[in-house]
Amino acid sequence: MSKHLQIRKVAVLGAGVMGAQIAAHLVNADVDTVLFDLPAKEGDPNGIVNKAIANLGKLKPSPLATKERAAAITPANYDQHLELLRDCDLVIEAIAERMDWKRDLYGKVAPFIADHAIVASNTSGLSINGMAEVLPEAVRPRFCGVHFFNPPRYMHLAELIPCKGTDKAVLEGLETFLTTTLGKGVVYARDTPNFIGNRIGVFSMLSTMVHTEAFKLGFDEVDALTGPAIGRAKSATYRTADVVGLDTMGHVIKTMADTLPDDPWREYFAPPAWLKGLIDNGALGQKTGAGVFRKQGKEIQVLDPSRGEYVASSGKAADEVVEILKTRDPKEKFAKLHASDHPQAKFLWAMFRDLFHYSAVQLEDIAETARDVDLAIRWGYGWKQGPFETWQAAGWQQVAKWIQADIDAGKAMSSAPLPGWVTDGRDGVHTAQGSYSPSAGKVVPRSDLAVYQRQRFPDPVLGEQPRHGEVAYENDGVRLWHDGDGIAVLSFKTKMHTVNDAVLDGIQEAIGVAERDFQAMVIWQPSEPFSAGADLAGAMGLLKDGKVEAFNDMVANFQATSQRIKYSMVPVVAAVRGLALGGGCEFQMHSARTVAALESYIGLVEAGVGLLPAGGGLKEIARRVSQASGDDLFAGLKPYFEAVAMGKVATSALEAKQFKLLREDDVVVFHQHELLYVAKQQARALAESGYRPPMPGRNIAVAGDVGVATLKMMLVNMLEGGFISEHDYEVSSRIATVLCGGEVDRGAVVDEEWLLRLEREHFVALAQMPKTQERIMHTLKTGKPLRN
Known part of the structure; x- marks a missing residue:
C-alpha cells in the first residue's frame, strides 16, 4: 500500500x-x-x-x-x-x-x-x-x-x-x-457490537426510557429536559427516536440483546412495552406520520402510555429545574441536581449517573481512549460535551463518590463496580497532554497523522488547550491575530458575527495593519456562522431616534468597508462556513478569493426584511455581469435578480457557485477544521504571485431603463397573480433599479460610485417605510420573516 x-x-x-x-x-x-x-x-x-x-x-x-x-x-x-x-x-x-x-x-x-x-x-x-x-x-x-x-x-x-x-x-x-x-x-472503534457511538448513545436513550417510567414523567416532559437545556440536540430523546425510526431503534436494541450476553446492563436491552406496541401497530415515527409524537392538524400530540392514546403535548421543564440547569458552574449545577427532591431533577441525576457508570465500565472494551468516546457522541449525536467531559467538568471525584454511593444503595441500574482507574485520585480523563487509555494505562495524545496538521483548531475536548495566536490589533468588534507565519487572521467578536460600527471600523483598521505588517489577511471565525449580516437592531435604533443622516453614514461606512476589502494592497481571503447572509455575503464577494466549507449557506437576504443589499453587493453583481455578459446584460442579470429579490440562500457552497455568489475559482473544502489552513495557503499563493488589487470599476455597462422596465414587467405579473405583496413589489423594483444602473440608457457606462450611491439611496428610503420597519421588528422578535 x-x-x-x-x-x-x-x-x-x-x-x-x-x-x-x-x-x-x-x-x-x-x-x-x-x-x-x-x-x-x-x-x-x-x-x-x-x-x-x-x-x-x-x-x-x-x-x-x-x-x-x-x-x-x-x-x-x-x-x-x-x-x-x-x-x-x-x-x-x-x-x-x-x-x-x-x-x-x-x-x-x-x-x-x-x-x-x-x-x-x-x-x-x-x-x-x-x-x-x-x-x-x-x-x-x-x-x-x-x-x-x-x-x-x-x-x-x-x-x-x-x-x-x-x-x-x-x-x-x-x-x-x-x-x-x-x-x-x-x-x-474496537470491533464490539454497535461500536462506540451507538453503544453509548443507544444505552443513553434506553436508560432515559427506564428513568422516564421510574419517575413517572411524560415523553414530552423528558424531551424538554434532555435537549438544548443540557447541551444536546433539539430533537432530544423521543423526537430523535421518531426521526431515526422506532423500528430501527427496536432493531438496534435487539442487536445489543443478541450480541452482548455478558453486559452487566443486559436486562434492560429490551424495548419497553409501549415501544413494542407502537412498532407492532406500524407507528414507526416520522416516516409513518406517528410514533411517540404525531401531528393532528396544527396540534402536536404525544403518546400517553398509561392510557395507550395520544394527548395534547404540553410537558415542560419545571421552573425549579430550569433554574438549576441555568447554573453556569457545572460543579454547582450537578451538586444542585444531586441534592434536589424534584422528580425532574432526580430523573436527570439518575440519567447522568447511569450514563457515566456505563461509559466508564465499557471504555476499555469499546475504544482506545476517553477522547474517542466523547468525540463519537458529540459528532454522532450532536451533544455539546461527551459523557466523560460532562463528568470531568462536574467534578470527577465528587461525582464518582455519588455514583459509588448509588451503586452501594442499589439505586443504579447495575451493580457492576466502577473500574479502579476512576477512583485512583485523578481529576478526570482529559488533560493538555492527551486523554486516558485504560488499555495502555496512560494518557494518549491525539494522532500525529499528517492530515491532522491541516487542522489549526481541531474540535478540542475539555482539558485541551487551543493555541490562540498573537494579537496584532483589537477593538470592541474584531480581533486580528497571527501565528508568526506572515498571514493575519481577522475574527469578529459580535454575536452571530453580525456587523456593527465597531466591526466596520475594525475591518478597515485591520486591513491597514495587514498592509503594513503582513503578506495577506484571512477573515475567519472560530465558530459558525461566518456572519449573519448587519446588526439590524442597532441600525433601527438610529432611525427610531430620527437620525437619518447618521443612518446614511452607517450605510456609507458599510460600503466603504467592502471597498476596503476589495482594494486592499494585500490579498484578503474570506474563509466561510455556516451562514454568510447579507453583509456577510457581500464581504466575501469583495474578497480576493473565498474558501468556503461545503456546508456554507450564502445569500443576499435583505429583501426578506424589506430592504435591499447595500454593502456593495448589487454594485458587485452589476460589475460582474458587465465583465461577463457581453452585449446581453439582461440575460446575465436575470438569475441574480431572481435570487436577490426572492432572498434565496444557497444550500451548499457548490450551489452558491451556481447562484454566482461564489466565483468559479473560489475554493470549496469539505472539512470545516481545514478551512483556515486552506484559506491561508490560498492567501499566501496570491501574495507570492505578486498580488495587485483589481483596477477601480470605472467602465461598468448597465442594462439601464430598458432593463428596469423588463424586470418590473415580471414583477407586475407576479403581483397580479397574488405571488407577491405590494411591498414585495416596492422592494424588488428598487433592487431592479440599482442592478440596472438606474434611469439611464441601456448600455450606458457608469462607475462604482454611481452604483453605490443608488444602493444607499434606495436602502435608506426603504428603511424609513413603515412596512419595512414592521418586517424588521417582526424578524428581530421572532427570528422569522413577515410577508406584509
Missing part, C-alpha cells in the same frame, strides 16, 4: 437509504462513484438503483450539494456489472444489517476486487471480524468497517473499525480520505 492512497473511483454496494446517500456525498466531493444493487425483476435491470438515485432529489435536507450531482452516479447491478469493480480503489458495502446477506455478497464480489482496492463495510454494529472470515486471505489486510452516521452528508462522525489483520497503512490512507475528501471526523 503506497504512502499516499489514491482513491479515484469508488463502488457502493447497496442502494438503500444509506448506500444511496453515501454515493451522493462521494459525488458531492467529485469522486467517481458506481452504485450497485440487485437487478430489477422487470423492466430496466438497473431499475432499483435508478429509482434510488431519483429519490435523492426528493430528500430533505438534500444529500446532494446540487441537484445535478445525481447524474454523476453510475448505476449498476450485480448480474451485469461486477466487472466495473476492477477499476475501483474503494468498495463500500452498505446493504441491510444481515450478517448472512453481507457474507454472501462478499463471496460474489471478491473475485472482481482489484489487488490494491480497500473493502469496507458500512455496518452500524455487526462484527467486522465475522465478515472478514469469508474474504480471500489476500483481501483481509485491506478490509475494515467504516460506519457513516445518517445522513452521511451532514453527520460529522465516521467510525473506523479495523479487523484483526487490517494493514495500518490502509487505515491511515482511508482516514485521510475520509477526513479531507469527505470532511468527516474519524474515530477508531
